[in-house]
Amino acid sequence: MKNKKHAWIFGYSKQSRSIAASLLAENFSITIIENDDKNFQDALSDGYVNSVLIDITADTELEKLDIKQSDWILCLMEDEYLNVFLTLSLRASCTCNQIIAISHSIYSTQKLIMAGANQVIDVYQVSANRIHNIFEKPITTKLMDNFISPSHEFSFKEFTIPKNSFLDGAIIDEVDFDKFGIIFTGIVDKELGDELIFAASNINHKIDNGDIIICIGKNEDLVKFGKYLYKDIA
Amino acid sequence: MFSKYIVKFAFGLYNSKRYTSTKKFFYDLLENENYHYKKIVDIFLIILILSSVIELIYSIKHGVHGWLYIFDLYIVSIVFGIEYMLRLWVHSDMHKIIIKEYERSQFLKIQFKFYAAFIQILTEKWNYIKSPAAIIDLIAISPTYRELRILRIFKLLRYTTSIGQFINVLKTKRFELMTLLILLIFLIGTTGVAMYALEGNINKNINSIFDAVYWALITTATVGYGDIAPVTTMGRIISMIAIITGLVLMAFATSVIVSAFLEKLNEIKDNRLIDSINKEDRFVIICGYGQMAKMLLRQNNFDNKYVIIEKDSNIASQIAKDGFNVITDDVSRHDVITKFNIQYANVSILCIGNDDVENIYITLTAKSLSKDIRVIARASDISMKKKFVLAGADHVIVPNQMANIMLLTSIKQPVVYNVMHALLAGKHAAYLDEIKVLAYDGLIGKSIQEIEFKTKKLLLIGIQKEDHNDFIFNPPASTILEQNDILLIMGPKISVEHFINSFQRSLK
Numbered sequence: 244m245k246n247k248k249h250a251w252i253f254g255y256s257k258q259s260r261s262i263a264a265s266l267l268a269e270n271f272s273i274t275i276i277e278n279d280d281k282n283f284q285d286a287l288s289d290g291y292v293n294s295v296l297i298d299i300t301a302d303t304e305l306e307k308l309d310i311k312q313s314d315w316i317l318c319l320m321e322d323e324y325l326n327v328f329l330t331l332s333l334r335a336s337c338t339c340n341q342i343i344a345i346s347h348s349i350y351s352t353q354k355l356i357m358a359g360a361n362q363v364i365d366v367y368q369v370s371a372n373r374i375h376n377i378f379e380k381p382i383t384t385k386l387m388d389n390f391i392s393p394s395h396e397f398s399f400k401e402f403t404i405p406k407n408s409f410l411d412g413a414i415i416d417e418v419d420f421d422k423f424g425i426i427f428t429g430i431v432d433k434e435l436g437d438e439l440i441f442a443a444s445n446i447n448h449k450i451d452n453g454d455i456i457i458c459i460g461k462n463e464d465l466v467k468f469g470k471y472l473y474k475d476i477a
Numbered sequence: 478m479f480s481k482y483i484v485k486f487a488f489g490l491y492n493s494k495r496y497t498s499t500k501k502f503f504y505d506l507l508e509n510e511n512y513h514y515k516k517i518v519d520i521f522l523i524i525l526i527l528s529s530v531i532e533l534i535y536s537i538k539h540g541v542h543g544w545l546y547i548f549d550l551y552i553v554s555i556v557f558g559i560e561y562m563l564r565l566w567v568h569s570d571m572h573k574i575i576i577k578e579y580e581r582s583q584f585l586k587i588q589f590k591f592y593a594a595f596i597q598i599l600t601e602k603w604n605y606i607k608s609p610a611a612i613i614d615l616i617a618i619s620p621t622y623r624e625l626r627i628l629r630i631f632k633l634l635r636y637t638t639s640i641g642q643f644i645n646v647l648k649t650k651r652f653e654l655m656t657l658l659i660l661l662i663f664l665i666g667t668t669g670v671a672m673y674a675l676e677g678n679i680n681k682n683i684n685s686i687f688d689a690v691y692w693a694l695i696t697t698a699t700v701g702y703g704d705i706a707p708v709t710t711m712g713r714i715i716s717m718i719a720i721i722t723g724l725v726l727m728a729f730a731t732s733v734i735v736s737a738f739l740e741k742l743n744e745i746k747d748n749r750l751i752d753s754i755n756k757e758d759r760f761v762i763i764c765g766y767g768q769m770a771k772m773l774l775r776q777n778n779f780d781n782k783y784v785i786i787e788k789d790s791n792i793a794s795q796i797a798k799d800g801f802n803v804i805t806d807d808v809s810r811h812d813v814i815t816k817f818n819i820q821y822a823n824v825s826i827l828c829i830g831n832d833d834v835e836n837i838y839i840t841l842t843a844k845s846l847s848k849d850i851r852v853i854a855r856a857s858d859i860s861m862k863k864k865f866v867l868a869g870a871d872h873v874i875v876p877n878q879m880a881n882i883m884l885l886t887s888i889k890q891p892v893v894y895n896v897m898h899a900l901l902a903g904k905h906a907a908y909l910d911e912i913k914v915l916a917y918d919g920l921i922g923k924s925i926q927e928i929e930f931k932t933k934k935l936l937l938i939g940i941q942k943e944d945h946n947d948f949i950f951n952p953p954a955s956t957i958l959e960q961n962d963i964l965l966i967m968g969p970k971i972s973v974e975h976f977i978n979s980f981q982r983s984l985k
Contacts, residue, residue, distance in 0.1 A: 370880075374769075380910065468531060
């Protein structure tokens with residue numbers, strides 16, 4: 244049986260419900276952690292039977308949770324102070340885990356980053372960006388809407404380059420992505436680190452296995468490209 | 478018979494599109510503050526008023542020159558005369574009064590009497606003629622008494638909002654000011670008469686009741702020219718009473734005016750802001766001040782062409798302290814949005830408060846006023862989105878949904894998340910921009926291959942053709958660019974800016 248990815252969701256609010264449901268659909272196993280009895284009961288009644296009710300401000304209780312290094316941690320507490328405190332506590336005990344936090348204000352965003360979150364999603368910043376783009380870049384907005392819509396036609400997709408695939412050892416400029424009807428937009432060159440290098444930066448990289456490339460295109464074309472990339476890999 | 482022709486004529490005017498549009502044009506030109514060409518007419522009239530006054534001042538010491546005399550006596554007066562007649566014409570619709578009166582008589586089955594309608598027409602026009610602005614206009618036309626023409630300067634009142642606002646503030650304290658005025662008249666009258674009775678035959682400077690009243694006014698106002706002074710003990714006692722009472726009255730009048738201004742200060746500020754925003758062709762009204770509005774304004778202040786409307790005065794004063802344009806009002810009220818130039822300007826309304834009910838109400842209010850108003854509304858939940866769409870919102874933002882999508886993307890495709898985040902936030906390394914192909918710029922007629930986006934460190938994502946609603950993703954290299962195509966390109970910000978400058982330099 245394939246190992247499931249595990250996500251620890253701290254806080255069971257209206258927002259975290261939909262995140263939990265989406266992750267469940269993506270074959271994640273989920274544990275909900277709550278410090279409020281009502282929310283805890285809600286989580287249980289929604290079918291998250293392995294939910295846990297603890298005092299999340301107590302480090303001893305957090306340590307008992309047995310969070311593995313490969314697990315995802317989502318800090319989604321509605322109370323901003325508690326969310327920042329929790330992020331800091333978790334970072335102290337789970338140094339290698341990916342921690343993603345939700346923020347509801349610019350001040351919290353900064354504090355969550357300082358507290359050690361790897362990724363902070365600022366609810367209002369995301370919306371403000373979108374409104375800005377509606378005014379300044381209407382076509383971009385349409386395209387972005389397309390990416391996030393459930394019935395999207397276009398997507399961004401990332402591909403990890405497998406060993407011995409046709410891209411392993413290839414020079415970016417020499418690859419004809421047009422043939423697949425997709426646009427190559429960026430690469431994470433593992434030789435250079437984890438930073439994303441955008442296609443237009445004009446540095447002609449050699450692609451190695453383990454690198455990640457990002458392409459944009461129609462879903463069907465991206466699927467075809469994926470199949471072609473992995474075709475000779477058993 | 479005469480009445481029959483009058484009614485026929487009135488219906489003729491009522492049905493005439495040309496008459497209606499001509500009258501509307503002149504109404505807009507003279508009275509509609511939001512009509513662009515009104516500003517030009519205003520400036521022309523202001524120049525005419527000032528030149529006329531300057532000519533009058535100049536002529537006092539230097540005499541009247543022939544052509545200046547003709548300009549002042551005929552040209553200025555004729556222009557002002559035409560203006561007066563046009564204002565009188567657009568003030569009310571005579572034909573509508575006649576039709577209304579005719580329909581009334583038809584309904585009651587009585588004979589239509591023109592004089593009844595005529596009286597109404599006269600009343601309507603008289604209401605205009607007796608208004609202060611119209612009286613000043615009439616004086617400005619009159620060429621008979623030359624010195625009276627200096628009063629033309631008062632025509633400027635029509636174009637000076639500050640004076641208009643001052644008068645409006647005074648109007649709110651009409652009762653208090655009238656009471657003080659009556660007291661003042663009483664004081665001047667009684668002290669003047671008393672002085673005339675006491676010193677009319679003794680004081681050589683008081684030769685008539687007018688001299689005594691003049692003295693009373695000068696004394697009460699504490700001006701004291703000294704040309705008339707009391708010479709008896711009783712006269713001096715009356716002077717002392719007049720001075721002290723005058724001082725008290727002045728203090729009262731000042732406090733009444735100051736308090737009126739304090740009460741109206743915010744309203745005056747708000748009206749000024751509305752006036753200034755209404756001068757713009759395109760502006761944004763933000764309803765609901767919170768985290769989202771703050772972040773949006775940090776990112777995009779719409780070239781300062783925006784106004785926040787907040788009904789809570791405490792929050793409004795905090796917004797003003799934060800340095801944003803704000804007015805205190807309840808935007809869900811129908812008349813608040815109508816204060817803005819929704820007829821001629823490109824208006825967008827952002828309903829981004831955290832109350833769905835209020836946001837939907839504002840959306841409906843805006844859309845009921847004009848379908849052309851673009852509404853971008855915030856919904857608290859995806860289930861509310863449908864209601865906003867039904868209410869007519871052009872875009873619906875669901876913050877939690879968007880944040881969730883970003884969060885899930887960051888877990889499922891972390892690198893894609895970085896790309897999307899960079900693009901959405903407009904990061905310099907991955908700048909996504911839309912470039913419109915303009916007439917006469919260097920892009921028209923070129924194929925995508927010729928432009929060599931790659932060597933310019935740019936990625937062409939797609940093209941929106943003017944005649945196609947569809948977006949052409951990754952267009953073939955042979956695609957020829959045409960006027961009004963919109964290119965969606967991605968690249969470092971510096972490359973995008975260089976590209977725009979090199980191809981559209983002539984238009985910058």
